[in-house]
Amino acid sequence: MRKVAVVGVGHSNFGVRKDVNIAELTWEAVKEALEDAGLTQKDIDYVPVGSYGFWYEEPLPAVVVTEYCGLVPKGHVHCESACATGSAAVHLAYYRVASGLSDIAMAIGFEKMTEVDTPTAVEFIGRAGSYIWEFENFGMTFPGYYALLATNHMANFGTKEEHMAMVAVKNHYYGARNEKAYLRREIKVEDVLNSRPVAWPIKFFDCCPINDGAAAVILAAEEVAKKITDTPIWIKGVGCAGDTGNIAKRENLFSIRSAQLASQQAYEMAKITPQDVDVAEVHDCFTIAEILAYEDLGFCKKGEGPKLIEEGQTYVGGKIPVNVDGGLKAKGHPIGATGCSMIYELTRQLRQEVEPERQADIKKGIALAHNVGGTGHSCYVTILGRD
């Protein structure tokens, strides 16, 4: 298999972006990625485009976006894996370059959600569990699903609402220091605990916001990558697993099996252990999800996630800094963009070029992205390495 590196990354500002349409929004990320790599559109061979929304007026968003970004007549494909859509785009670009079919590919992820009639966007996301069985019969929506995971974790491991609140506090702390983030202000544990209940124990500040954004990642094969940049960031391992869409069928409700499987695949491929990871991006759609991720990824044992956040080990300077760009919680979660945004952040972390207060200590030169689709219907894990 050919070695493949990230050679350029770009990221729009995440937020309420009524100033741009999907093509203009995406161009912000594509332009930055091309400039970062010192390439032009002509250099790109292939373009996977990730977006979840079927709410756009254009039913072929990949066509509109690639055309506006000057990527005609490059081959493209539109992909979706629920909230892991952005990672799916990165992985497809990776397969294509690793296979030898392309030397350079660009993964694009974008979403515009704030101009969708809000009940509709939220309802559609709610349906993305098991629609007919759980949504129609039991009225389950996403905060409800994650509330089930949270109460199970509480019952089994003594996790407290305060632990979840600490995740929000950390992620807002870093979001306030990330110029691309949406919610750029710090909050306190009390703010979370006193915020209005959404689905107990999940409260308003335990939830990530939906918003608008785009990110782009350029991948290149080894020989080409070395010509493009002095700081290629290598894809060391990838993993991808699926699971039942029906949460009632899960073995337990305090872990995400697809995340465990996908990370095992990625660790094995990269020939590393969780302890080798210097910095991670994990899918904190709700604060409990970040705690589950600590455990499912092996950063600590099952049930010890709350202790990890309580001890501050997932801050910069701790054992394993997590979501030090603000995570979904403070950056916001424009669905298709999130996975590409994670790779953007980790690439810049490994290059040691982020804002100093957010820069993790890079020792082994390894970073990990964990992107969950639905309630674990799919999970994509990507391991990056400086060497």
Added chain:
Amino acid sequence: MRKVAVVGVGHSNFGVRKDVNIAELTWEAVKEALEDAGLTQKDIDYVPVGSYGFWYEEPLPAVVVTEYCGLVPKGHVHCESACATGSAAVHLAYYRVASGLSDIAMAIGFEKMTEVDTPTAVEFIGRAGSYIWEFENFGMTFPGYYALLATNHMANFGTKEEHMAMVAVKNHYYGARNEKAYLRREIKVEDVLNSRPVAWPIKFFDCCPINDGAAAVILAAEEVAKKITDTPIWIKGVGCAGDTGNIAKRENLFSIRSAQLASQQAYEMAKITPQDVDVAEVHDCFTIAEILAYEDLGFCKKGEGPKLIEEGQTYVGGKIPVNVDGGLKAKGHPIGATGCSMIYELTRQLRQEVEPERQADIKKGIALAHNVGGTGHSCYVTILGRD
């Protein structure tokens, strides 16, 4: 790059399938593909799922389908490239196996369209040109787009309505002999000419029908493939190109540039010429599209497509048999399934196992599939070989 072969194919009956939901429909194809390969779900590493529809009640159809088909916890991704969606799924499976990440992958394509409120399905397809500019401003829909291509071809090359009708007659002739096809009856040139106008010169019998169906293709890496089957059908070449979604910006309206580019890529990779192809599946969404395909793929010179059908050269026994399974025209076009259906047919053609009247003469052992998205917004070409 690893050599990759088709080792199993499956196909549901195409038609009005109100007897099954999307998962049950897809299982018909998946079951047949697994049996054809002599494999079980456990052997499959990775599953790209192609469907276009955003009209399903389940907004994550890939999750529902993979779970019902027993493919949990395999990694999956949902992909879309308009009417070329099925080929996109095949290509993603191919990249994954060629890269070395998977030994065996299964591409699935499906669509259910007959239970969608008909104006809605047709309107959504209509929007899949350039929605804001051409649909809203000029009222363009798909028959209208292809009527523009047809009238341009007529004006430039003297193509007649009769030539287009001959394509329909051929494809119905073979559809009548394909047990998986939807419209299993022969028609005459007069039937086409006398059918009601849709967008002149396109009449009712020049249009393919939308319907319901699924198809599945299992790919395996060389060493594994040889253990699975004595008749592996190799992927010799692939090509994929995009183009503007705005037909008003095309260089001309008598060819599909993305098809020309994608086929050039595929021929180059396979190291063959168009004259080496024994049998082809082309995207005959409208009869004129098949004539354009003859030319864009190099089976004849530009402008000589009408002569090719007039001389019967695209029947079995002719220079290059095309759509001898009925094509989109007689099989129907369940969007996501079509690309996989093409590979199903060509695999069986190269194995020489189709109904005798439809079996092409296999000389060089080469077959080609051409699958167009939109009006050429994308095109995927796949070349298969017996050796």
